[in-house]
Amino acid sequence: MSAQTVLECASAKHRLNWSDLSMLLLACEYIDNQKSEDAFEEFVEIKASEEAAQTAEEDEKGDFKDYEKWFAEVERLLNEKTACTWADLCGEDEPVRDAHARGDSPRQFVNWYCEKYGLG
Numbered sequence: 001m002s003a004q005t006v007l008e009c010a011s012a013k014h015r016l017n018w019s020d021l022s023m024l025l026l027a028c029e030y031i032d033n034q035k036s037e038d039a040f041e042e043f044v045e046i047k048a049s050e051e052a053a054q055t056a057e058e059d060e061k062g063d064f065k066d067y068e069k070w071f072a073e074v075e076r077l078l079n080e081k082t083a084c085t086w087a088d089l090c091g092e093d094e095p096v097r098d099a100h101a102r103g104d105s106p107r108q109f110v111n112w113y114c115e116k117y118g119l120g
Contacts, residue, residue, distance in 0.1 A: 003027060020118050055107050064106060071096060073106035081110060082119045089119070 001009075007026060011018040018026070031040050064070040074096060075085055082089070086096065090113075099109040113119070 051111070055105050064100075067097070067100050070100050070106055074109055077106055077110040078113075081114055084119075089113075089117075 004023070007018065007023040010016075011023070034040070064073065071086075078084060078086060078089065095113070096109065099112075104112075
């Protein structure tokens, strides 16, 4: 059973209605109480390195200077991660145009958006 499922089941069983933040803080408290602080740090570093490498690889493959190509990749990634389109989730033009103008890769934007709103 995944950590998220364990937390959700305990919350439901005890009728606590824990928020995502409450569950995150509980997981952090659990991690902080473990004997090996290095294990978590290693795990986070590995995950961050993997994501950075994947983003760099995708950035090299795609020509995302063109907004239309960039947005098409955002749509593909959103659909892959959430089974939704941008129009389904938000539909506003400003957040995606701002991210493109800042130079965010499509994956960086999708990861940020999904994390911010607890999606996929």
